[in-house]
Amino acid sequence: MKETLDFFAKNLIDWYLDNKRDLPWRSTKDPYFIWLSEIILQQTRVAQGTPYYLAFTSAFGDVKSLAAAPQQKVLKLWQGLGYYSRARNLHIAAKYVANELDGRFPSTYKGLLQLKGVGDYTASAVGSICFDLPTAVVDGNVYRVLSRLFGIATPINTTQGIKDFKSLAQQLLDTSQPGTYNQALMEFGARFCVPQNPNCAQCIFKYKCDAYKNKQVANLPVKLKKVKVKKRYFNYIVILSENGNTVLQQRTEKGIWQQLYEFPLVETTHLVAQDALCKEIQFDHISTLYDLDTLTLFRENAVVHKLSHQHLYTRFWIAQTKSKLPKGIPVDDIDQYAVPVLISNFISEFEGFK
DNA sequence: AACTCGGGGTG
DNA sequence: CACCCAGAGTT
Structure with missing residues (x-):
């Protein structure tokens, strides 16, 4: 089992180092910038969120600067990005870090979870990238890659699915470099193991991928249908x-x-x-x-x-x-x-x- | 467990 | 048109 884990992590990270995008938040481990990028990117494509990240970092160079801003200035910068509770919670969390923690972000998973707008994914991402915490991220990319690679048909938007995929992701995590590993897995999902028509013939995992071997790629991940508009x-x-x-x-x-x-x-x-x-x-x-x-x-x-x-x-x-x-x-x-x-x-x- | 919360890209 | 995006909070 350990050999399988090492194979997966090593090949994944090698692919990442060759293929990763040069994104503005990838040149720092400062939790303020990583946290900001993760909030902006929740349910948001990198291409859509990047201009907002640049605008926020330009307007607010640190968490105390963000905390000191009036809410309307924060919302105005957020205008057009959607899911506006993120902006309100971002501001609440910034004020908490600035005023209660003297501007220093929590360096533990539980501490990060206390921040408004920070759930399991974001706490795991900030923790692993900034503090080398062994916390696996599970976002839409991870659901897709793992469900295909291991042929898991458990619906990802059920309690059981959330539990199972988090557990699997945690087992697979390369704890020697959790931040790099987490980003590699997400990048692989975003750039190669894409939702529609992935280029499986060129995939580095084609001989290991359960979904590819069983022609189930187009059927995974499974997601329960949502309510009508x-x-x-x-x-x-x-x-x-x-x-x-x-x-x-x-x-x-x-x-x-x-x-x-x-x-x-x-x-x-x-x-x-x-x-x-x-x-x-x-x-x-x-x-x-x-x-x-x-x-x-x-x-x-x-x-x-x-x-x-x-x-x-x-x-x-x-x-x-x-x-x-x-x-x-x-x-x-x-x-x-x-x-x-x-x-x-x-x-x-x-x-x-x- | 189900609902709600935006706007935009993709095939 | 349906599906998805570096999810979280509320009911």
Whole structure:
């Protein structure tokens, strides 16, 4: 068994050293930078996350700098990356490390787990890369590589699957260089043992891979099907006053986009025409707060903004008003607020803001 | 154990 | 269109 482990780890790491990408966070073992990169890369492709990593490291050179920033600055830098709880938890964890630990990250697995937004994967990654802790990472790449190599059909999104793959990954870990090994395994999954149409004929493990030998590569890993998406109907009221102000509101309730800004929103159960929307507004606090004169639809066809679990059928309505807006903000200032991509797309398309 | 949380890339 | 991405937190 030990020979098998050594064979796997040695060949994997040799492949890694020949094929690894030169990524910005691979030139340091500073836990601040490694932690930051790992949070950004949760459920996020390297290509998408890299510009954000560079922006954050440029804005905040250390954890105390990040901790001292206002939340809105953090959210604005995070804008467009999605899963915004990561940004909120990142900030909470930074303040904890800066204020309670004097800027020094925990150097144990259990200590790292205490940080908001740090779960088993991230604690294992930071621990192994920064502190040489013998903690195996299990991310989407690891599930795929190990399920194929060992022909394991246990669904990866079940309690049993999570337990089994973590256990296997831990057995396989090269404890003499856990950080390099962990990154090698993930890199191999990301660059070679890819989800669709992997180049198995050229794989260094083709004679060891259970899935390849049994023609099960396309069927692994197994994942239980997820719930269907819900449809929602959003009507954003883009208020324009004669003195060049508009209104943004912060989302404070649970659900999507917590703490981000948007135009006043009227959600309906179906796509509505203008007269129906006006009636909806009559019962909404918007009409009591603002004296709207005209309401015109920006575009007839609703924008369908697709999230993982929701499809947002969205229309923007332009409302002119002569009244001075309570809590109005200058139109020129809207780009200072952190907004969902759905809103930023509209802002860049709407000529009334230019 | 099931749900929720984004946005974008891929075939 | 379905699936996936260097997962974590809540219910």
